[in-house]
Amino acid sequence: MGSLLSALAVDNPVLAAPMAGGPTTPALVVAAARASGLGFLAGGYKTADTLAEQIAEVRRHGVAFGVNLFAPNPLPVDPEVFRRYAAAIAPEGRAHGLDVREVGIVEDDDHWSDKIDLLLSVPVPVVSFTFAVPDQAVIAALRAAGTLVVQTVTSAAEARLAADAGVDALAVQASAAGGHSGTLTPEWIPAPVPLAELLGRIREAVSLPLVAAGGLATPAAVAEALRAGAEAVMVGTVLLRADEAGTSLPHRAALADPQRRGTVVTRAFTGRPARALANRFTDRYSHLAPSGYPALHHLTRPMRQAAAAVGDPEPISLWAGTGYRQATAEPAAVILRRLASHT
Known part of the structure; x- marks a missing residue:
């Protein structure tokens, strides 16, 4: 040992x-x-x-x-860049009754x-x-x-x-x-x-x-x-997917879905590099997402929570490694x- x-x-x-x-x-x-x-x-x-x-x-x-x-390890976001990204992802929030453009910049520790x-x-x-x-x-x-x-x-x-x-x-x-x-x-x-x-x-x-x-x-x-x-x-x-894990139901289902296309490293959800299952959100916004943590995390979190609550996996950060x-x-x-x- x-x-x-x-x-x-x-x-x-x-x-x-x-x-x-x-x-x-x-x-x-x-x-x-x-x-x-x-x-x-x-x-x-x-x-x-x-x-x-x-x-x-x-x-x-x-x-x-x-x-x-x-x-x-703060990664401050430029306010103009933040607002531009919020406007870009606004349709995803509206689909769940949220206006992400109203979310302010939060730089907490x-x-x-x-x-x-x-x-x-x-x-x-x-x-x-x-x-x-x-x-x-x-x-x-x-x-x-x-x-x-x-x-x-x-x-x-x-x-x-x-x-x-x-x-x-x-x-x-x-x-x-x-x-x-x-x-x-x-x-x-x-x-x-x-x-x-x-x-x-x-x-x-x-x-x-x-x-x-x-x-x-x-x-x-x-x-x-x-x-x-x-x-x-x-x-x-x-x-x-373990019995004791608190993973959301749509996240569990996505991990087991044979149609999923694998994982990508993206800043789209939080402004920091993170590996997740590819979904509509990563496809549409990974190339637009700026660096900016934790501001982007706080920007997208209400949308992600609302989507998880209704079982919609496409705007969720489906975190997963390559062995998923x-x-x-x-x-x-x-x-x-x-x-x-x-x-």
């Missing part, structure tokens, strides 16, 4: 990735622990109070777990300070960060509180920055991953480097334990990532144990 799994006190090297926006639930995190692994609550888009409630719910089960936060205060006052076993490397003082304070700190990286250069900041381990995310890229430079879409090659580059750059992520949806793919130098892997897309066809409707523990069967 690798040093990282020993530190986490888990036996299964297949961990459940945090999936913000609904798919990750306390039940999914508990199921990962019951499969001798570890799950991460998704702190993104939640208030500190809501996150505290989910932490308390998982704690009642007496299992190890982690929490993921979006670290602030996702309740960052409140959530850090929470995790320092009531420490959890593991905290991971995505989008940016936090200040060294934040990392040091969490480690002093007994928390193991993991940083998401997408390149060797990012890995060196994270190592210099004092983190304990790295989540190495390849471009095949579903949902948002963890890139520290969201102005550019990360190059499509295969996961095994990315792991090799990062292993040469730093000596920290590595957790592999991105496109891992079969036992063979998991085993390959572990052979390539990862001590554990993290899977998300393959759990989107392997997502199955069964208990999460069954999925996680199967993925670990070749390790």
Whole structure:
């Protein structure tokens, strides 16, 4: 067993990735622990109070777990460009009774300070960060509180920055991953480097334990990532249809739809590069979407929520990695144990 799994006190090297926006639930995190692994609550888009409630719910089960936060890495949007994009997507909003042109520019930090205060006052076993490397003082304070700190990286250069900041381990995310890229430079879409090659580059750059992520949806793919130098892997897309996931019904149906044309990396929904199933929205607006996070996320969110409520998948961010066809409707523990069967 690798040093990282020993530190986490888990036996299964297949961990459940945090999936913000609904798919990750306390039940999914508990199921990962019951499969001798570890799950991460998704702190993104939640208030500190809501996150505290989910932490308390998982704690009642007496299992190890982690929490993921979006670290602030603002990508301000030009107001004129924002208004032009809002006008372009307005027909999609009108179809659901909304005028997205009335949405103002919101440049918030996702309740960052409140959530850090929470995790320092009531420490959890593991905290991971995505989008940016936090200040060294934040990392040091969490480690002093007994928390193991993991940083998401997408390149060797990012890995060196994270190592210099004092983190304990790295989540190495390849471009095949579903949902948002963890890139520290969201102005550019990360190059499509295969996961095994990315792991090799990062292993040469730093000596920290590595957790592999991105496109891992079969036992063979998991085993390959572990052979390539990862001590554990993290899977998300393959759990989107799990019994315990909070994935919306239209998102679940789209993942299972054999007519879907695969995935694309798009800024259309949030202004940050993210991989999703291709749909009408990505077809029409990906080439128009500017950089601008979180402003575009707040612009499109009411429309996405309204569409999900009535089962319309076409204006929804159908986040999915390249292995989405392997997502199955069964208990999460069954999925996680199967993925670990070749390790």
